[in-house]
Amino acid sequence: MSDELQVDEKTIPVDTNRRGFLQWTLGGLLFGGFVVAGNVVLRYLMPPPSRLEKAGKVSIPVSQIPKGSSLMLKHQGSPVLAVHTEQGITAFSAVCTHLGCLVKWVPADKIFYCPCHAGKFDVTGKVLAGPPPEPLHPVKFEIVDDNIIFL
Helix, strand or coil: CCCEEEECCEEEEHHHCHHHHHHHHHHHHHHHHHHHHHHHHHHHHCCCCCCCCCCCCEEEEHHHCCCCCEEEEEECCEEEEEEEECCEEEEEECECCCCCCECEEECCCCEEEECCCCEEECCCCCEEECCCCCCCCECCEEEECCEEEEC
C-alpha cells in the first residue's frame, strides 16, 4: 500500500485522513487530561499559600453577641467564630483542623460542628468526635468598655 491517497487528482498524505485526525485529537485530549490531573495533584500536595496578615484590630460590641449565640467575623484574613456562652465569650478560628472546612456553632448542643466530616468540638475547642487531629485554634481577644477587641 502506498503512503499517499489519490483523491480527485490531488495527492493527500495518509496521516491527514480520518484515522490520523482522530489519533491526533485523542492524543491531544489525553495530554490535556494529564495536564489538568497533574495540576490537581500538585495543588493537593502543595502547602496552602501564606496569608497576608492585615494590620489592625477588629472591635465589636458585646451586645452584638447575645448569650447562647455566635458571630462569624473575619480577623487578619481568617474566619473567626465568637460565641457567648454561660461561662462567657470564647473565640476560635472557624477553620476545622481536619481539612479546613468552616465550623459552625450549634447552640442546642453547645458544640462547634464541622458539617463536612462530622467533626465536633466542645466549647473550649477540644475535639469530641470525628476526624479532626487537633483542637480548634483559639483567637486572642480582650473586652474593653463592653467591646470585644480581637488582637
